[in-house]
Amino acid sequence: xxxxxxxxxxxxxxxxxxxxxxxxxxxxxxxxxxxxxxxxxxxxxxxxxxxxxxxxxxxxxxxxxxxxxxxxxxxxxxxxxxxxxxxxxx
Amino acid sequence: xxxxxxxxxxxxxxxxxxxxxxxxxxxxxxxxxxxxxxxxxxxxxxxxxxxxxxxxxxxxxxxxxxxxxxxxxxxxxxxxxxxxxxxxxxxxxxxxxxxxxxxxxxxxxxxxxxxxxxxxxxxxxxxxxxxxxxxxxxxxxxxxxxxxxxxxxxxxxxxxxxxxxxxxxxxxxxxxxxxxxxxxxxxxxxxxxxxxxxxxxxxxxxxxxxxxxxxxxxxxxxxxxxxxxxxxxxxxxxxxxxxxxxxxxxxxxxxxxxxxxxxxxxxxxxxxxxxxxxxxxxxxxxxxxxxxxxxxxxxxxxxxxxxxxxxxxxxxxxxxxxxxxxxxxxxxxxxxxxxxxxxxxxxxxxxxxxxxxxxxxxxxxxxxxxxxxxxxxxxxxxxxxxxxxxxxxxxxxxxxxxxxxxxxxxxxxxxxxxxxxxxxxxxxxxxxxxxxxxxxxxxxxxxxxxxxxxxxxxxxxxxxxxxxxxxx
Numbered sequence: 001x002x003x004x005x006x007x008x009x010x011x012x013x014x015x016x017x018x019x020x021x022x023x024x025x026x027x028x029x030x031x032x033x034x035x036x037x038x039x040x041x042x043x044x045x046x047x048x049x050x051x052x053x054x055x056x057x058x059x060x061x062x063x064x065x066x067x068x069x070x071x072x073x074x075x076x077x078x079x080x081x082x083x084x085x086x087x088x089x090x
Numbered sequence: 091x092x093x094x095x096x097x098x099x100x101x102x103x104x105x106x107x108x109x110x111x112x113x114x115x116x117x118x119x120x121x122x123x124x125x126x127x128x129x130x131x132x133x134x135x136x137x138x139x140x141x142x143x144x145x146x147x148x149x150x151x152x153x154x155x156x157x158x159x160x161x162x163x164x165x166x167x168x169x170x171x172x173x174x175x176x177x178x179x180x181x182x183x184x185x186x187x188x189x190x191x192x193x194x195x196x197x198x199x200x201x202x203x204x205x206x207x208x209x210x211x212x213x214x215x216x217x218x219x220x221x222x223x224x225x226x227x228x229x230x231x232x233x234x235x236x237x238x239x240x241x242x243x244x245x246x247x248x249x250x251x252x253x254x255x256x257x258x259x260x261x262x263x264x265x266x267x268x269x270x271x272x273x274x275x276x277x278x279x280x281x282x283x284x285x286x287x288x289x290x291x292x293x294x295x296x297x298x299x300x301x302x303x304x305x306x307x308x309x310x311x312x313x314x315x316x317x318x319x320x321x322x323x324x325x326x327x328x329x330x331x332x333x334x335x336x337x338x339x340x341x342x343x344x345x346x347x348x349x350x351x352x353x354x355x356x357x358x359x360x361x362x363x364x365x366x367x368x369x370x371x372x373x374x375x376x377x378x379x380x381x382x383x384x385x386x387x388x389x390x391x392x393x394x395x396x397x398x399x400x401x402x403x404x405x406x407x408x409x410x411x412x413x414x415x416x417x418x419x420x421x422x423x424x425x426x427x428x429x430x431x432x433x434x435x436x437x438x439x440x441x442x443x444x445x446x447x448x449x450x451x452x453x454x455x456x457x458x459x460x461x462x463x464x465x466x467x468x469x470x471x472x473x474x475x476x477x478x479x480x481x482x483x484x485x486x487x488x489x490x491x492x493x494x495x496x497x498x499x500x501x502x503x504x505x506x507x508x509x510x511x512x513x514x515x516x517x518x519x520x521x522x523x524x525x526x527x528x529x530x531x532x533x534x535x536x537x538x539x540x541x542x543x544x545x546x547x548x549x550x551x552x553x554x555x556x557x558x559x560x561x562x
Contacts, residue, residue: 062435084448090509
C-alpha cells in the first residue's frame with residue numbers, strides 16, 4: 001500500500017515534538033501565578049474540601065508560598081539512590 | 091513588677107529547690123499547690139496561659155505526697171513540683187483541645203499522656219493545661235478561640251508559639267516547669283520570646299504517646315523551665331522507651347543532671363554562619379555574648395540550611411494537611427482562618443515534591459552529621475528578633491520585611507528538621523530577652539545542657555523575672 005505523503009503541518013508538529021523532547025525537564029515556575037487560583041478551586045473540588053467565597057485568595061497565597069519553598073527543594077540535585085527513611089530517626 | 095497577686099517567692103523558686111524542701115519536710119506539697127493555684131487565679135487573667143486548671147486533682151496528689159512522706163516512703167526527684175502542659179497532651183478527664191474549637195467536642199481523655207505519667211511518677215504535681223496556637227501550626231502564641239497568650243515581660247507582646255501558654259506560665263512565675271511540643275520550633279521560639287530555658291530533645295528520645303499530633307515525622311516534646319537544672323531533672327524523669335509512640339527509640343535512659351557541672355572544658359564549639367548569621371541586632375548581640383563567654387572563635391557552615399527550612403516547610407504543610415483532611419472537609423469553618431488556609435493549601439502540595447523533601451532530608455542529615463566529627467556543639471540564634479507585638483503581621487529582618495507567623499522559626503526549622511537536640515538558652519537583654527540555640531549531635535542532650543548550665547552559672551544566660559507594670 002502506498003504511503004500517503006506526510007502533510008507539511010504534521011512534519012512541523014513532529015519537529016516541534018522532537019524539539020520539546022530534547023529540552024531539559026521544566027522545573028516549577030512562577031511564571032503563571034494567576035493559575036494558582038484555578039488550581040486551588042479545582043483541587044478543592046477534587047479533594048472534597050468546600051471552599052467558601054472569599055477563601056480562595058488566602059489559600060492561594062499559602063499555596064504560592066508552598067510552591068516557592070518547593071522550588072528550592074526541587075532545584076537540588078539528588079542521586080537516584082537517596083531514599084526517604086520510612087520512619088525518620090535522628 | 092508583675093505582682094498583682096499574693097504569691098511570695100515560692101512562685102519563683104526552681105523545681106529543684108521545691109523538691110528538696112518537700113523531701114526534707116520543710117515544705118508541704120499541699121502548701122506549694124495552694125500558692126501555685128492562688129498565683130494562677132491572680133496572674134493568669136493577665137497572662138492567659140491556662141485553658142484548664144486541675145485544682146482538685148492537684149490537691150489530691152499533693153496530699154498523697156505529704157502522706158507518703160509522713161509515712162516514710164521515698165519521694166521522687168520532683169516531689170511537690172507543680173507543672174502544667176500544653177493542651178495537646180492528654181489529661182484524663184479533659185478533652186484534648188490542642189488549641190482548637192473542634193476538639194472541644196472530643197470525649198475526655200481516659201488516660202494521661204505518657205510524659206505526664208512519668209513526671210507525676212517522679213513526684214511532680216499537674217496543675218493544668220496551657221494555651222497554644224491552634225493545632226500547633228503557629229509561631230506566635232495567638233489563638234482565636236482562647237485569646238492570645240501574653241508575654242510576661244510586656245503584655246502587649248507575643249509569647250511566641252505554638253507552646254505560648256507554656257512560655258508565659260513559666261516566665262510569669264505561675265509554674266516552674268511546663269511541657270511543650272516542638273515540630274518546627276514551638277518550644278524554642280516561645281523560650282526565646284519569654285526568656286526561659288527550653289529543651290527540644292533528639293527526635294525519638296521522649297515519648298509523644300497520648301499527645302495530639304501535628305507532623306508525625308517532625309513532632310518532638312520536651313520541657314521548659316527557668317533553670318537548666320530543672321530542665322535536666324524533668325528530662326531525666328521523662329526518659330525511657332515507650333512502645334506506645336512508634337517513633338520512640340529503644341535506648342537506655344542517659345541521666346544528665348549528674349553531668350551538668352562538668353563544664354565546657356574540652357568541648358569544641360562553633361557558631362553557625364551563613365544562613366544563621368543574625369541580621370537583627372538582638373539576635374546578633376545574644377550570639378556574641380554566648381560566643382565570647384564560651385571562648386568560641388570559629389564559624390561553621392551548615393550546608394543547605396535554607397533549603398532544609400524549605401523542605402521542613404513543605405513536609406509540615408503536607409503532613410499537617412493530611413492529618414486534618416477529614417476535618418477540613420466537614421468543619422473548615424471552625425478553624426482559625428489563618429490555620430485553615432494554610433492547611434487547605436498544604437492538602438494541595440504535589441506528592442512528588444513532598445517525597446523529594448523527604449529525600450532531601452536524608453541527604454541533609456548525612457551532611458550535617460559530618461560536622462559533628464569536628465565540633466561538639468553549634469550555636470545559632472533561636473529567633474530572628476525579640477518578641478513582636480501581639481497582632482503584628484510583619485517584622486524587619488535586615489532590610490527585608492517578612493511575615494511574622496511563618497518566619498519566627500527560620501532558625502529553628504533547619505535544626506528540628508533532622509531531629510538534633512537543642513537547648514534554647516535565654517539571654518537577658520534589655521528590654522526584652524532573646525534566646526540562643528545550643529545544638530548537639532543526636533542523643534547528646536548532655537552536651538547542650540552542660541553548656542547551658544555553664545552559661546547560667548556564669549550569669550550569661552538567665553530567665554529574667556518580669557519587671558513591667560501590669561497595664562493591659
